[in-house]
Amino acid sequence: MFATAISQLRYGAAILTNRRIRPGDLERLARDLVDTIAEFGEPGEDSAQLPGRAGHVDPQLRREVARRSLRATARAAVRHTAYYRRRFAELDLDPATLEPEDWSRVPVTPKQALKALPAAFVSAAASPALMALTTGTSGTPTAVWFSRAEIETAIAFSTISAVLGLGLRPRHTVAYAGCSRATLPLVYAEESTTRAGAGFVQFGTVDPALALDRLAAPLGLPGRAPQITHLTTSASYLAALVQEAEQQKWQHGDFGLESISVGGEVLSAPLRRRAEAVFGAAVASAYLMTEILPSGASPCTEGHLHHTTEFGHLEVLDPVSGEPTTPGGIGTVVHTPYVPYRECTLLLRYATGDLVRLPDGQPDCELAHLPATSGILGRWSGPLSTAVTTREVLDLVEAEPEVPLPARYALTEGPAGPTGPARLHLLVPRLPATALLGRLEERAAAAGLRLSAIVLHEDRAAMPPTAPVRADLREHSFEAPGASAPAPPTPGGVE
Numbered sequence: 436m437f438a439t440a441i442s443q444l445r446y447g448a449a450i451l452t453n454r455r456i457r458p459g460d461l462e463r464l465a466r467d468l469v470d471t472i473a474e475f476g477e478p479g480e481d482s483a484q485l486p487g488r489a490g491h492v493d494p495q496l497r498r499e500v501a502r503r504s505l506r507a508t509a510r511a512a513v514r515h516t517a518y519y520r521r522r523f524a525e526l527d528l529d530p531a532t533l534e535p536e537d538w539s540r541v542p543v544t545p546k547q548a549l550k551a552l553p554a555a556f557v558s559a560a561a562s563p564a565l566m567a568l569t570t571g572t573s574g575t576p577t578a579v580w581f582s583r584a585e586i587e588t589a590i591a592f593s594t595i596s597a598v599l600g601l602g603l604r605p606r607h608t609v610a611y612a613g614c615s616r617a618t619l620p621l622v623y624a625e626e627s628t629t630r631a632g633a634g635f636v637q638f639g640t641v642d643p644a645l646a647l648d649r650l651a652a653p654l655g656l657p658g659r660a661p662q663i664t665h666l667t668t669s670a671s672y673l674a675a676l677v678q679e680a681e682q683q684k685w686q687h688g689d690f691g692l693e694s695i696s697v698g699g700e701v702l703s704a705p706l707r708r709r710a711e712a713v714f715g716a717a718v719a720s721a722y723l724m725t726e727i728l729p730s731g732a733s734p735c736t737e738g739h740l741h742h743t744t745e746f747g748h749l750e751v752l753d754p755v756s757g758e759p760t761t762p763g764g765i766g767t768v769v770h771t772p773y774v775p776y777r778e779c780t781l782l783l784r785y786a787t788g789d790l791v792r793l794p795d796g797q798p799d800c801e802l803a804h805l806p807a808t809s810g811i812l813g814r815w816s817g818p819l820s821t822a823v824t825t826r827e828v829l830d831l832v833e834a835e836p837e838v839p840l841p842a843r844y845a846l847t848e849g850p851a852g853p854t855g856p857a858r859l860h861l862l863v864p865r866l867p868a869t870a871l872l873g874r875l876e877e878r879a880a881a882a883g884l885r886l887s888a889i890v891l892h893e894d895r896a897a898m899p900p901t902a903p904v905r906a907d908l909r910e911h912s913f914e915a916p917g918a919s920a921p922a923p924p925t926p927g928g929v930e
C-alpha cells in the first residue's frame with residue numbers, strides 16, 4: 436500500500452509539471468486496483484480518482500490544466516519535431532507564451548501531413564518502438580510511432596478502464612474480433628484483459644459463421660463463466676455477425692455474452708437493437724483513434740459522446756472554414772493529445788476528419804462535466820458527407836432485415852449539385868423490391884433526410900462504388916463452420 440501511495444504521488448507530480456510519467460507507477464496503480472477487487476470484491480472508494488476515470492474536477496483547475504498542457508505540448512512539439520519547428524517559425528509563433536486565447540493561431544494539422552511524412556512528427560527526444568498502422572479504409576494507412584513507455588502507460592489506463600468501466604473480472608473471457616494486423620489495439624485489449632485476471636482469445640475477422648461457433652462453444656474452465664462473456668469488434672463486422680446469426684436462427688440463449696464493445700466505425704441504432712436482440716448482450720460504442728490515444732470519448736446514457744479533458748484537448752471545427760462549430764451544428768473533431776501521456780508522435784490540432792454534431796444546450800447527464808458531442812456521424816469527404824451523414828444512412832437501411840449486412844451503399848450528387856439533396860444507391864438481394872423501396876422512402880421522408888432519390892441495385896458491379904468497411908478485411912482460416920468435432924491428427928506434424 437505504501438509503494439502504491441508513492442506511485443500515486445509520483446504520477447501526480449509528473450502530471451502537474453508535464454514531466455515524463457514512469458510507466459511503473461501507473462502499472463502499480465492498476466495492479467493494486469485488481470488486487471483490491473480480488474480481496475474485497477469491489478474497488479476502493481478512491482477508485483473514481485484513478486487516472487482516466489474522468490472524476491469531477493473543479494472547472495477553474497481544469498482550465499488551468501488545459502492552459503499548461505497545451506503550452507507544454509506545443510513547446511515539446513516545436514523543440515523536438517521537424518514539422519512544428521518549421522510551421523511555428525514560418526508563423527513567428529512562440530510556444531512558450533501561448534495562451535488558450537491564441538490557440539486558434541496554431542495551424543490545424545491535416546491528416547494528409549501525417550500520412551505523407553510520419554517521421555516529421557516523431558520527437559527527437561523519444562525512442563520510437565512500435566509503428567501503429569491505421570486500418571486505412573479511406574486509402575493509405577496512417578503510420579503513428581509509439582514509444583515503449585507510451586504503450587506501457589496506455590496499457591495501465593486500459594486495465595483500469597477494463598476493470599472499472601467494463602467491469603471485467605477473473606470469471607470473464609473476452610473475444611477480440613478485430614483485424615489481427617492492427618497491433619496496437621490488439622496489444623491493449625490482450626494486456627488489459629489478462630492483467631484484470633480475465634481470459635482473452637483473438638478471433639480475428641474470420642468467416643462470421645466460425646466466429647458464432649466459437650462464441651457459442653463451451654469453455655469448460657473451472658471458476659470461469661461457461662462461455663465467452665465479452666466481445667470487442669468493429670460495427671461492420673458486428674453487422675456481418677448479426678446477419679449470419681439471424682439467418683441461421685441463432686438465439687440469444689445460445690450465447691453467454693454479457694457485453695459487446697464496438698469501435699472504429701459508426702454503430703447505428705437499429706444495428707445495436709438487432710445485435711442486442713440476437714446476442715442478449717448490451718452493445719456500447721466508445722471513440723478511440725490511434726492518432727490521438729490515450730485520448731478518446733465515452734458514451735453516456737443520453738447518447739452523447741463525452742470527450743476526455745485529462746489526456747487531450749478537443750475542438751469541433753468547420754471542415755472548410757476551420758472556424759469553431761456553433762451549438763447544434765456539424766463539425767469535425769480536432770484533437771491535441773497532451774504530453775506527458777504522449778512523447779513520441781506529437782500532434783497539435785490534429786484534424787481527425789470525424790464528423791460530430793454539437794448539442795444545442797448544456798447536457799444534463801451523468802457525464803455533463805465533460806465536453807459533449809453527438810456520436811460519430813461519419814467521416815468528412817466533401818459536402819455530400821454532411822448533406823446526408825453515414826449515421827443517417829445506416830439508421831435508415833440497417834433497420835430493414837431485407838438489406839444484406841454490412842449494408843453496401845453510395846451517395847451521389849442529386850440534381851441540385853453537391854450541396855443539394857443526394858441520391859442514395861443501395862444494394863439489395865433482388866429486384867424489384869417495391870415494398871422495401873416504399874418503406875425506405877417513407878422512413879427517409881419522416882426522418883427529414885436530404886435525399887432526392889433512393890435507387891436500389893441488385894448488381895454491385897453496376898452501382899456507384901461503395902465505401903470499404905473493416906469487415907472486408909476478412910482473414911482466412913482452415914476451420915470449417917459447424918465442424919466443432921476434433922479434427923483428425925495432422926499427418927506427421929505438430930500444428
Ligand SMILES: [Zn+2]
Nearest residue numbers: 735737739800
Ligand atoms: Zn451525456
